Amino acid sequence: MRDKLGKYISSIDTLKLEERVLKYNTLILGEEGAGKTNLACKIRNYVIDKNVPTIYMDFSDSNEDAIEIRYKDEHFNYIRFEESEEFNNALDELVKAKKHIYMAVNPNYFSFKRDIKSKLTQTLQKQELLDNYYYFFHDIESLNGFYTKFEDFLLYMLGFLNLQKYGLTFLAQPHSTFANPQIKLLFTFLYIGKCTHLDYFNTANLKNFKKNTFLHQYRTDYPTLLFSDIKTNLVEIDEYLFEE
Numbered sequence: 372m373r374d375k376l377g378k379y380i381s382s383i384d385t386l387k388l389e390e391r392v393l394k395y396n397t398l399i400l401g402e403e404g405a406g407k408t409n410l411a412c413k414i415r416n417y418v419i420d421k422n423v424p425t426i427y428m429d430f431s432d433s434n435e436d437a438i439e440i441r442y443k444d445e446h447f448n449y450i451r452f453e454e455s456e457e458f459n460n461a462l463d464e465l466v467k468a469k470k471h472i473y474m475a476v477n478p479n480y481f482s483f484k485r486d487i488k489s490k491l492t493q494t495l496q497k498q499e500l501l502d503n504y505y506y507f508f509h510d511i512e513s514l515n516g517f518y519t520k521f522e523d524f525l526l527y528m529l530g531f532l533n534l535q536k537y538g539l540t541f542l543a544q545p546h547s548t549f550a551n552p553q554i555k556l557l558f559t560f561l562y563i564g565k566c567t568h569l570d571y572f573n574t575a576n577l578k579n580f581k582k583n584t585f586l587h588q589y590r591t592d593y594p595t596l597l598f599s600d601i602k603t604n605l606v607e608i609d610e611y612l613f614e615e
Contacts, residue, residue, distance in 0.1 A: 377608040406583035427507040446471040506539035
């Protein structure tokens with residue numbers, strides 16, 4: 372089982388992935404080159420080892436030859452989102468067989484209007500996906516295209532989180548959007564489960580972290596009088612090396 376994640380910088384303990392990863396959401400915020408993909412790969416490996424199929428949505432709309440080699444293992448099945456019958460049929464075949472999916476997505480397929488559900492949103496909310504798949508959302512380069520519709524995406528996420536069976540992992544570069552206090556409150560609530568503190572992730576501090584170093588926070592399973600407590604540690608993630 373590939374459950375070893377890394378080590379706490381503040382102690383000698385080793386951080387290991389647990390069953391809770393399959394149920395609770397993970398937010399990975401980091402600059403380019405910080406190690407977001409490395410961390411996501413380790414989570415993906417753990418989910419795969421638990422026999423849960425994964426769907427990885429790359430909002431930078433990457434060509435297949437531009438995707439990092441460590442994703443191209445025996446579980447890699449590339450597909451590019453488009454509004455066509457051919458795409459729908461190809462996706463349905465993958466989902467029916469519960470194959471792991473790497474989907475390149477142009478965020479412009481999201482609707483500009485809150486009251487209109489785009490075909491992209493409809494696709495992500497396929498019941499077969501919601502019932503069986505662990506989701507990854509990865510925004511790398513398409514900041515303008517993605518964040519101009521960020522409010523609509525958050526509204527979509529609020530509904531999505533009430534439907535899915537498993538958790539999700541969302542990777543993003545720090546952006547001015549995340550400095551907004553309301554957005555911080557909403558993200559803290561969505562991903563950690565507590566919304567009373569604005570400084571659970573300070574995007575300015577992320578710039579000073581070394582590669583593969585992350586602020587790791589999680590909600591405990593033992594609620595306090597108000598909320599479940601939040602545990603915080605600085606963690607150095609072990610490098611994931613792809614083996615052909």
